[in-house]
Amino acid sequence: MKSKKKYHILVCNDDGIDAPGIYALVQELKKIGTISVVAPDKQQSAVGHAITMNYPLRVKEFKKDGKFFGYAVQGTPADCVKLATRAILKHQPDLVVSGINHGSNTAISVIYSGTVSAATEGTVLGIPSIAVSLTTYAPPDFRYAAQFARKLASMVLKKGLPAGTLLNVNVPPLKKNEIKGILVTRQGKAVWNDTFDHRRDPNNREYFWLTGGLEDVDTDLEFDEAAVRNQYVSITPIHYDLTDYKMFDAMKKWGVEKLR
Amino acid sequence: MKSKKKYHILVCNDDGIDAPGIYALVQELKKIGTISVVAPDKQQSAVGHAITMNYPLRVKEFKKDGKFFGYAVQGTPADCVKLATRAILKHQPDLVVSGINHGSNTAISVIYSGTVSAATEGTVLGIPSIAVSLTTYAPPDFRYAAQFARKLASMVLKKGLPAGTLLNVNVPPLKKNEIKGILVTRQGKAVWNDTFDHRRDPNNREYFWLTGGLEDVDTDLEFDEAAVRNQYVSITPIHYDLTDYKMFDAMKKWGVEKLR
Numbered sequence: 080m081k082s083k084k085k086y087h088i089l090v091c092n093d094d095g096i097d098a099p100g101i102y103a104l105v106q107e108l109k110k111i112g113t114i115s116v117v118a119p120d121k122q123q124s125a126v127g128h129a130i131t132m133n134y135p136l137r138v139k140e141f142k143k144d145g146k147f148f149g150y151a152v153q154g155t156p157a158d159c160v161k162l163a164t165r166a167i168l169k170h171q172p173d174l175v176v177s178g179i180n181h182g183s184n185t186a187i188s189v190i191y192s193g194t195v196s197a198a199t200e201g202t203v204l205g206i207p208s209i210a211v212s213l214t215t216y217a218p219p220d221f222r223y224a225a226q227f228a229r230k231l232a233s234m235v236l237k238k239g240l241p242a243g244t245l246l247n248v249n250v251p252p253l254k255k256n257e258i259k260g261i262l263v264t265r266q267g268k269a270v271w272n273d274t275f276d277h278r279r280d281p282n283n284r285e286y287f288w289l290t291g292g293l294e295d296v297d298t299d300l301e302f303d304e305a306a307v308r309n310q311y312v313s314i315t316p317i318h319y320d321l322t323d324y325k326m327f328d329a330m331k332k333w334g335v336e337k338l339r
Numbered sequence: 340m341k342s343k344k345k346y347h348i349l350v351c352n353d354d355g356i357d358a359p360g361i362y363a364l365v366q367e368l369k370k371i372g373t374i375s376v377v378a379p380d381k382q383q384s385a386v387g388h389a390i391t392m393n394y395p396l397r398v399k400e401f402k403k404d405g406k407f408f409g410y411a412v413q414g415t416p417a418d419c420v421k422l423a424t425r426a427i428l429k430h431q432p433d434l435v436v437s438g439i440n441h442g443s444n445t446a447i448s449v450i451y452s453g454t455v456s457a458a459t460e461g462t463v464l465g466i467p468s469i470a471v472s473l474t475t476y477a478p479p480d481f482r483y484a485a486q487f488a489r490k491l492a493s494m495v496l497k498k499g500l501p502a503g504t505l506l507n508v509n510v511p512p513l514k515k516n517e518i519k520g521i522l523v524t525r526q527g528k529a530v531w532n533d534t535f536d537h538r539r540d541p542n543n544r545e546y547f548w549l550t551g552g553l554e555d556v557d558t559d560l561e562f563d564e565a566a567v568r569n570q571y572v573s574i575t576p577i578h579y580d581l582t583d584y585k586m587f588d589a590m591k592k593w594g595v596e597k598l599r
Contacts, residue, residue, distance in 0.1 A: 127387030127417070128450045135538070135546035157387070157451075158549075166535040166547055187463060190388045190579050191417075203447060203530055230598040238593065244586045261595045265582045270463055275426040278395070286395035287426055289418075314595060316586035319450050322525045326504045326576035333498065335521045335574055338490045 086112035086236050089163050089172035089201070093123040093156045093180065093193025096141050096149055100179035100213065103221035105148075107229040108176060111236070115172065116141075116149025117163035119156060119193075124182070128196040129155045136162060156197035164204050174236055175201030178211035178248075179224050185214070185249050185304040186267035186293060189317065198245045199319055207240040214307045215252035223258070224250035227312060243320065249303055249313045259310040266315055267302035269293050346372035346496050349423055349432035349461070353383040353416045353440065353453025356401050356409055360439035360473065363481035365408075367489040368436060371496070375432065376401075376409025377423035379416060379453075384442070388456040389415045396422055416457035424464050434496055435461030438471035438508075439484050445474070445509050445563040446527035446553060449577065458505045459579055467500040474567045475512035483518070484510035487572060507575040511567045519570040526575055527562035529553050 088108050092101040096118040105114050120139065131154045141151040150167055152159045156177065164171060177197035184192040194210045201208030211228045213219050227250055235246070247266075251258065272294045275287040297305045306313040348368050352361040356378040365374050380399065391414045401411040410427055412419045416437065424431060437457035444452040454470045461468030471488045473479050487510055495506070507526075511518065532554045535547040557565045566573040 122393070125390045125392050127389040127456065129387040129389050130385045130451055130549065132385050132549050133382070135540075135548050136535075137544070137546050161533050161549065162535060162547060165533050166537065187579070189581055190459065190463075191390055196387065199450065203450075204533075227598060231595075234593070234595075234598065241583075241586060241589075244583045247581075255599075258599060261599055263587060263590045263593075263595060265584075265587060266580055268580075273421050273425050273464075275396075275422060277426065280395075284397070286397050287422060288395050289390065289392050289421065312599075314590070316583040316590055317581035318583040318586075319447070319581070320526055320528075321449055321507075321577035321579070321581075323501075323504045323576040323578040324525075326501060326578075327523060327525060329501075330523045330574070330576055333494070333523075335491075335494075335523060338487060338494065339515075339518060339521055339572075 086173045087170060088112045088114050088174045088176060090114055090116045091118050091156055091159045091177045091197040093119065093126065095119050095121045096151045100181050100221050103225040104176060104179050104228055107225040108232060111229060111233055115168055117152060117159045117167055118149060119159060120151035120153050123155055123193045125191045126155050126193040127191055128157055128199060130157045131155060156193040157200040160197050160200040172206055174232060175206050175208040176211065176228060176232055179221050180212035181219050182212065182216055183214035183249050183307060184210065184212040184247060185307060186269035187271060189247060189266055195247055202243060202245040207235050208245045209235060209248060211248045213252055214249050219252065223255050243318050244316050247315045247317050249307045251307045251310055253310060257310060258312060261312045262300060262306045264303040264306050264313045264315045265301055266317065267297040267304040269296045269304050346433045347430060348372045348374050349435045350374055350376045351378050351416055351419045351437045351457040353379065355379050355381045356411045360441050360481050363485040364436060364439050364488055367485040368492060371489060371493055375428055377412060377419045377427055378409060379419060380411035380413050383415055383453045385451045386415050386453040387451050388417055388459060390417045391415060416453040417460040420457050420460040432466055434492060435466050435468040436471065436488060436492055439481050440472035441479050442472065442476050443474035443509050443567060444470065444472040444507060445567060446529035447531060449507060449526055455507055462503060462505040467495050468505045469495060469508060471508045473512055474509050479512065483515050503578050504576050507577050509563055509567045509573045511570055513570060517570060518572060521572045522560060522566045524563045524566050524573045524575045525561055526577065527557040527564040529556045529564050
């Protein structure tokens, strides 16, 4: 009976095991289950769904406030979830929660996100999974986002998620009474207006540095980025079947057989 | 008039600019257009859609057979495509082709693939894009795959692709007369049966090494992995809108508003 037994929740992130966002998340999730933390030993932002195949992975115990907090892995967020479930933990967790990321993971950013990739990996391994991000780059206050993550985690532990589906959650950096509501959204269509700073180092060798931000194209609250900009918490159900089914049908008329 | 003017094709990969697969691809694509090569300076397999935001990117000219071959970037496949279009090339290319990867990118591997991520990045930037992989880890013969890539590239240059859609192509390691046909496919559902080797280094420190392969669950030729295993070339139209629309509708009945 799950209702008596405490749940087992695996927590990961991409900001590193020493980030304040994962600490805030663990403090809240502790209230509903036993927590295992397996997270990168350092910042891994924008690593996408990278995994480490050509190098060994090393694991260290990480302490916080003088006590064991979790396992620090010299690898990516996806590595951490694979390693946790296949090598570190004795039992498969009931839920994976990734975050809380310091910065939003909406629209095109979803495909670059290490935070989302940890939750995706949980889903690939058959575990209901949630990614949580706080949509600010200013000094963060994770309290409301952590509370919300705990409530949503409880709901998902009760209801489950369809195989192959995870939840990508973005929380605006607001107090509870400033939040206008909770919306189920679609991934937005906004892309980055990339530019590169072209610079020279102290030895006069040139280098490039990526800059630019999200160009907001979506105003409809149906989209993740528009929702958070308008003070709503955004929950986007996502999956990793990338097939474009519209084109799958359309392309059958292309006559690709003649390319043989 | 595009039919008179030669096309401009950007070529990238994830095996590195000195890999035989990108060389074979360039030799074929040269026949239909002007080629710009911008590729990682070293192996970048399984980097997913990683981009470099916290470090500078450096670029070097790379020579092959004593002649300029392309630009080698100290970064990921996605970095290369961003940097090429935003900083290196004078004009936006007409097409991005990524590959030829040495190893398959079917089923779940699509989400880990650096080869696919270069083509995805081209698509994000509004350029029709194709990823090409040879489905073997044995010593490769890229000739048929390169010829096929050239024919498909010609077709895409003529027909175009819908905004947001790219083509993920997997070619079996066979001669032309052994290929049974060309199929438009869906991303397969096979996942990896991950395991970790638990080892000790010469200093007796423990480490883990990821191992395991794709578990074949799909037998229907509608799926990418089943198609290539049955001697067909597989073309999967994919996109980067990860929204799970079935769950998007279903989740509206969850009553998430009460989580506030």
